[in-house]
Amino acid sequence: MDSLITAAALALASGDALGALKRVALRDDAPALALRGIAMAQLGDLVRAKALLKNAARAFGPREAVARARCVVAExxxxxxxxxxxWPPKALDAASKVLEAHGDRVNSAHAGNIAIRRLVLIGRLDEAEQSLAALDPTPLPPPLRAAHELVAAGIAVRRLRTEAARAALDRARLAARQAGMPVLTAEVETAARVLDLPAARLILRGDERPLLLAEVEALFSR
Structure with a gap:
């Protein structure tokens, strides 16, 4: 891997998408296309990011299965x-298996985390919870560990388990600080505010008052 690709990858890992683009913006080799795609995704241009990653996956040679699998995970x-x-979840599962087989535990775990987030999004909480319990977050670097804990918190909130949600958010907050990424820290704080905002209203004998999520949990546990 040449020095510009390495520098761009390090910039992306620290959340500096513009810095990464400056290093590879004029290159069309497969690694540069992949990095440009990830950078564009971080900047919010998802259409361009998707196109770049598809081009990167095609540009990697037949012996570069790991690189292609990483592109699939990013897509x-x-x-x-x-x-x-x-988007076909089987493609993500296949990519995860390739990464695991080649010893890339970080990106394999990241793929698993994406799959769990998808399950949460479509409301399959039982499957999401089972998959989360089976996923070892240990190899994940701080940014991905924060994302993992945000998923755990999201499931806990939907299950009305406020203490578990707070614990997961505390772990996410710590990982975000370790990552040194203000955007990620802000995302964690936004998620945490859900626990401190009214989640329902209690109407009793003509009186009405807002309830926090923990109070809703207490009502359902009676």
């Missing part, structure tokens, strides 16, 4: 963010 994440539920 799957873009589809998830875009709420494109037509």
């Amino acid at each position: 799957a994440e873009i589809a998830l963010v875009s709420r494109d539920l037509t």
Whole structure:
């Protein structure tokens, strides 16, 4: 891997999408296309990101199965963010297996996390919870670990398990700080505010008052 590709990859890992683009914007080799695609995704241009990643996957040679699988994982994440539920989950599962077989546990776990997020999005909470319990987040770097804990918190909120949600959010907050990415920290804080906002209203004998999620949980546990 040449120095510009390495520098661009490091910039992306730290959340500096513009810095990554500056290094590879004029290149059309497969690694550069992949990095450009991920950078565009971080910047919010999902259409362009998807096209670049598809081109990158095609440009990688037959012996570069891991690189192609990483492109598939990135495409799957873009589809998830875009709420494109037509994207084939079997492709993500196949990519995850390729990555696991080649020792890339980080990206394999990341693929698993994306699959769980998709299950949550389509309301299959039982499957999501089972998959989450089976996924080992240990190999994940801080940004992906924060994302993993956000998924755990989201499931806990939907299950009305506020203490579990707070614990997951605390872990996500710590991982976001370790990542040093303000955008990620802001995402965690936004998710945490759900626990401190009214989630329902209690009407009793003509009186009405808002209830926090923890209070709703307490009512259902009686």
